Amino acid sequence: MAGKNKKFILEFEKPVIELEKKIQEMRDHAASSGIKLGGDIKRLETKAKELRKQIFSNLSRWQRVQLARHPMRPYSLDYIERICSYFEEFHGDRLFADDKAIVAGIGMIDEFSVVILGQQKGRGTKQNLYRNFGMPNPEGYRKALRLMRFAAKFNKPIITLIDTPGAYPGIGAEERGQAEAIARNLFEMSHFPVPIINVIIGEGASGGALGIGVGDRILMLENGWYSVISPEGCAAILWRDAANASKAADAMKVTAPDLVDLKIIDEIVKEPVGGSHEDYDLAADYVKKAILKHLKQLVKIPADKLIEQRIEKFSKMGAWVE
């Protein structure tokens, strides 16, 4: 499906969408009546383009969160099929089940053979239920771990795509050790002797995101968000009202530029104007280029040095005085 579907319009996009609609109407009118409106249309088109640029270069944090959740935003498989010239999806954690909220497999990105995995959301009710809204159960994290061990064994770099509203909070998830599954991944990911690149492509909610988010490079799309809890969750607890999510997003500083300032992410990956859902191919191309750039650097580093630097990277995170 192309990224041009405009069924879903965000509040702040409306002025541009309306203008674009008007332009289309003028075009239709010109075509049917034969009146020449070329000049006017052109002027309005320039204006629309400028307006779009202006809106999208001044997004608030909460607006970015909404973009990260846009129902037409490309998901892990949309990227994987565009980035990889070959991909074979592998299933199951060999322990309990195959979690559909995480996809994982082997693939080729240009000349690099990699293991690539990520949380997968669904589009539409049926798909979303199938994918559990991109909220993994423990078996999802354990499938990821199994394939990362596979990568370590065969010396393949690991690419993880992060996009989740959180690890699933359910009875079964607790019974099967959601916390243990995430903790185990953090523990093991710190020591895999192969390059690991994490890309936050959409939502990075808390431990559910971090569970596949330990690596040598952390990249983040321009309109992604990543924090310790969702803005709604934070607002519900600290403001006692989820409606204050916008305030919470500001207070927690959840966007990519914030995470550069906080020295958490290594690079912001550009998105097409208007967000990644506007052009899947272009969005995937930006992601691919960023991955390749870092991969080329990382494969040159010896494994023990890589691990040492990775631990050092996470050891430095945080802010304290003494």
Next chain:
Amino acid sequence: MDWFKRKKESLKPIQKKELPDGLWIKCDGCGEIIFKKELEKKFYVCPHCDMHMRVGNDVYISVLLDKGSFREFNKNIKSADPLEFTDFKHYSDRYKATVKKTGINEAVVTGTGSLDKHKVVVAIMDFRFLGGSMGSVVGEKIARAIDKALKLKCPLIIVSSSGGARMHEGVLSLMQLAKTSAKLAQLAKMGIPYISILTNPTTGGTTASFAMLGDVHIAEPGALIGFAGPRVIKQTIGQDLPKGFQRSEFVQEHGFLDLIVHRHELKERISKILSFLESKN
């Protein structure tokens, strides 16, 4: 007739269970009123119903370590309030007020000590300090405690009591999960034992990192242990939770705890495990 209408019931905050204060203490488990001096002697385990009350780090120091052996380190690491976080109050003000109120500097104390003559490094969390939440300082202190255990080549014991990662430090709190887990992987590589003690409650990011990465997992009876909090789960699935859900006994039944140990027996049982580990074949 406005006064006749029933006033909208406002949300009542859940009563905060702070550390017991005063001469007499009412047990939340059985409702018995107990003399505080007696409770102190029993390390705040109810003599009537055996409920393990929530206690601060000072009590666990007495429970676990030989008298006078505890030496705290990294006491003065403090939060830098990196986000300049504000909700109704500034986080920095809340932080200072908490330090003043509790008399402790952060949600964890770390140090060395001896447990039945076994030299150990301990990190003891404290729920009194912002719900035992893990921010940069908790993560850093625990990471340094692990470094200390590595350096001294002696066992590490972490007592968890925490609602999870601290929201007021956003993504920096989240990264402490990765930091502490990476450090524990280094410790494991050197073959140094790590005993994780889970007390009421241990949830969220704390469980999803160091608390679930021990060589031995010991919980106190009846402790709430889980990833998501029961309220969140109930809201998500829209049904009541099974009885005993996420309590120590339930968690052990599902395979995540080696032992459930009474507070009065903690020291002795751990001492035996440490002796076992130290014995040479």
